Amino acid sequence: MIRSNPEELIRKSIAKFVDNELIPSAQEIDEKGEFPMEMFQKIGKMGVFGIRYPKNKGGAGGNTTLYCIICEELARGLMSVAAITAMQCLMGTNFLFHFGTKEMHEKYFLPAMRGEKISCFCLTEPEAGSDLGNVSTLAKKTDKGFVVNGMKTWVTNGPVADFYTVLCQTDPAKKLRGLNFFFFPKDTPGLSASKAFDLLGTRTTQISELAFNEVHIPHEYMLGQEGQGLNNLLSILSEIRTMTAALAIGLQRAALDDSIRYAHERAQFGRTISKYQLIQAKIANMAVNLEASKLLTYKATRMIDNKEECLKEASIAKYFATESACKAGDEVTRIFGAYGYSMEYSAQRYYRDNRFLLYGGGTHEILQPNIARWVGL
Amino acid sequence: MRIIVLVKQVPDTTEVKLDPKTGNLIREGIESIINPDDRHALEAAISLKEKTGGKIIALSMGPPQAVDALSEAIGMGVDEGILLTDRAFAGADTWATSFTLGKAVEKIGGFDLILCGRQAIDGDTAQIGPQVADYLKIPQVTYVFEIEAVRKKSILVKRRMEDGYERIQCELPALLTVIGELNTPRYAMVGGLIDACREKAPIKLWNAADIGVQTCDVGLEGSLTHVIRTFAPKSQRQGEMIEGDAEAAAKSLIGKLKENSLI
Ligand SMILES: Cc1cc2nc3c(=O)[nH]c(=O)nc-3n(C[C@H](O)[C@H](O)[C@H](O)COP(=O)(O)OP(=O)(O)OC[C@H]3O[C@@H](n4cnc5c(N)ncnc54)[C@H](O)[C@@H]3O)c2cc1C
Ligand SMILES: Cc1cc2nc3c(=O)[nH]c(=O)nc-3n(C[C@H](O)[C@H](O)[C@H](O)COP(=O)(O)OP(=O)(O)OC[C@H]3O[C@@H](n4cnc5c(N)ncnc54)[C@H](O)[C@@H]3O)c2cc1C
Numbered sequence: 001m002i003r004s005n006p007e008e009l010i011r012k013s014i015a016k017f018v019d020n021e022l023i024p025s026a027q028e029i030d031e032k033g034e035f036p037m038e039m040f041q042k043i044g045k046m047g048v049f050g051i052r053y054p055k056n057k058g059g060a061g062g063n064t065t066l067y068c069i070i071c072e073e074l075a076r077g078l079m080s081v082a083a084i085t086a087m088q089c090l091m092g093t094n095f096l097f098h099f100g101t102k103e104m105h106e107k108y109f110l111p112a113m114r115g116e117k118i119s120c121f122c123l124t125e126p127e128a129g130s131d132l133g134n135v136s137t138l139a140k141k142t143d144k145g146f147v148v149n150g151m152k153t154w155v156t157n158g159p160v161a162d163f164y165t166v167l168c169q170t171d172p173a174k175k176l177r178g179l180n181f182f183f184f185p186k187d188t189p190g191l192s193a194s195k196a197f198d199l200l201g202t203r204t205t206q207i208s209e210l211a212f213n214e215v216h217i218p219h220e221y222m223l224g225q226e227g228q229g230l231n232n233l234l235s236i237l238s239e240i241r242t243m244t245a246a247l248a249i250g251l252q253r254a255a256l257d258d259s260i261r262y263a264h265e266r267a268q269f270g271r272t273i274s275k276y277q278l279i280q281a282k283i284a285n286m287a288v289n290l291e292a293s294k295l296l297t298y299k300a301t302r303m304i305d306n307k308e309e310c311l312k313e314a315s316i317a318k319y320f321a322t323e324s325a326c327k328a329g330d331e332v333t334r335i336f337g338a339y340g341y342s343m344e345y346s347a348q349r350y351y352r353d354n355r356f357l358l359y360g361g362g363t364h365e366i367l368q369p370n371i372a373r374w375v376g377l
Numbered sequence: 378m379r380i381i382v383l384v385k386q387v388p389d390t391t392e393v394k395l396d397p398k399t400g401n402l403i404r405e406g407i408e409s410i411i412n413p414d415d416r417h418a419l420e421a422a423i424s425l426k427e428k429t430g431g432k433i434i435a436l437s438m439g440p441p442q443a444v445d446a447l448s449e450a451i452g453m454g455v456d457e458g459i460l461l462t463d464r465a466f467a468g469a470d471t472w473a474t475s476f477t478l479g480k481a482v483e484k485i486g487g488f489d490l491i492l493c494g495r496q497a498i499d500g501d502t503a504q505i506g507p508q509v510a511d512y513l514k515i516p517q518v519t520y521v522f523e524i525e526a527v528r529k530k531s532i533l534v535k536r537r538m539e540d541g542y543e544r545i546q547c548e549l550p551a552l553l554t555v556i557g558e559l560n561t562p563r564y565a566m567v568g569g570l571i572d573a574c575r576e577k578a579p580i581k582l583w584n585a586a587d588i589g590v591q592t593c594d595v596g597l598e599g600s601l602t603h604v605i606r607t608f609a610p611k612s613q614r615q616g617e618m619i620e621g622d623a624e625a626a627a628k629s630l631i632g633k634l635k636e637n638s639l640i
Contacts, residue, residue, distance in 0.1 A: 002441045002460070002582060004448035006574040012408070013449065013565045047566040060568030070567070 014073040022077030033203045044115015049088045065301040068246035075250025079353035080202035092119025099223040120157035122166040139168035145218040158193045158208030179229035183221045190215035201352035240361045241318035245297040248321035252290045255328035255350045282331045289324035312374045322357040329354040378431035380422045383493035385412045386446040414494025420562040423454040448573035452565025463584035468597030475508030480588040491552040506554035516551045522558040
């Protein structure tokens, strides 16, 4: 039996898309700063958004390894496009997929898989960032359903999303056990998004606040069993962290590729700068970090695919790959000399976009103590 | 409508490098891709199927790893892939390749249209399409850049010429070779790619016996031409700057052109 290897095949196919479609327009998309609708739809057309979901339920029948390969390749082209893809495949649609009604599946999930509807995921609040126990958007149970009041912030896709998955508190006395996810269609009365934030990096991601003012929703909009919100979040936390690591790999590759190309082209003192050991050291370190990031990340994806518990491995991968991406973004702007400081070249974008990876899925100040604890502190 | 698309896997380079010692293609480190013109043939087949229904079979001859080209074709929307793979097929020239592909097409049978790319970027001969049509004794139109209409028994296409185009109506079954102008190939669906890798994927492997050919009629043995040597021509162009004021420079230039019998 001779068959192709799906990982190689999908990597090659997405890489071709990135090289031919995404990279040539990355600069323009980034400068425009608008939601990259055309790119989003093109990615939807390739069936990418369903990569984690089974074929018989509207997905592509892939797994987390394939998902991360796609995230990595797209991030090599443009982080913001990779980020909204990552959102659409995982956080934005996961609970709708698992807990939504048949009608929600038809009306929202399937169109989202085709790139016709945009999703988002709302955890963070003004007073609840790393400390999600402090989530205070209140969903009060009534006879007809729930009445929701509160405020979310840092909502990726907030201003453009067609539906929202929102973490709410149903009973403050229960603390973490009172957290639950809810589904909201865009036009629900009482729900409003702010203007998009002005950002340092990933400038096309539309991020906003989301205000809930006496928002009435039916019972079936609670996603999952009551009291299971935290557990449901934990069920995808390893995958979120691993995906972030994959995005970080993509950025490292882009920075390394550009560095190598520029070092070969640029001559000073009669030789290309590739001949200088200090430049070689930078490139060697970038390559080493990249290789290690890959090993950590794809170790975690395989554990997820094998249904093994791997929060430790995922956290280590996210932490290391992201720190490596931050270093790569720094080094590429040094290797480029003054041109690394110019908006004309991509180097500056890697330097800005790498910051995106630092916050979501757990800041490193949160991850480090956890990793220390897992190894015995 | 039943369509067969001929697909070749080629090394991904427009600048094919040759080993200066052996004269062979250097394939190491170069990724394999579907030949670019063939991608347009696939797109044409898939969009025809979307309009008229039917079935598309992608047919390729190559080593086992050429299955990737068929998997990608399935990801794009082709229904079935057939890989002609056998040690005996190795080293085939265009004659032996066309014969082998023709035999496989006969075995598939019952087709309305064969689509192929104009030429492959590794060999650049543009002979396979015409030779397969000739073997099968069906009409052929080459350099197709527009498919205007598909009718029950005929097809109306435009064929690119150096100084314009020809509009040709042709009876079916027929073979078309297409050029890049025809369409923009789609990217594969990731779900289709995954399915193409499964054990039960609709991909068949046929060897010499499967298509009923003698090994002496295919591959190197069945080839009518033999490559004696392959080499990259030395690039010998050299520029020369003519110094001085315009008048003197022009005079000097004319002198040099005359000297070389160029004017
Ligand atoms: C580009 C971008 C997109 C985002 N998209 C989304 C989204 O779609 N949905 C969503 O819900 N959120 C989103 N966020 C928000 C993100 O999840 C939060 O930024 C993250 O949870 C951290 O919270 P915070 O920013 O409030 O930082 P804080 O929690 O206030 O942290 C501030 C600083 O204190 C440190 N710190 C906090 N607690 C501790 C501790 N116990 N020990 C040591 N140090 C600590 C942090 O590491 C950090 O350095 C996004 C953020 C960004 C930047
Ligand atoms: C904001 C800004 C303002 C500026 N203003 C001025 C100005 O007013 N006037 C002016 O004249 N210039 C100005 N410059 C240019 C600045 O002086 C140059 O950027 C600087 O001299 C470095 O040159 P380069 O950018 O061409 O980098 P390059 O010299 O090309 O260096 C590229 C990379 O190679 C490394 N490299 C080069 N040679 C070696 C070596 N021998 N060994 C090891 N590594 C090496 C460098 O460290 C760098 O990492 C400005 C630059 C910036 C960013």
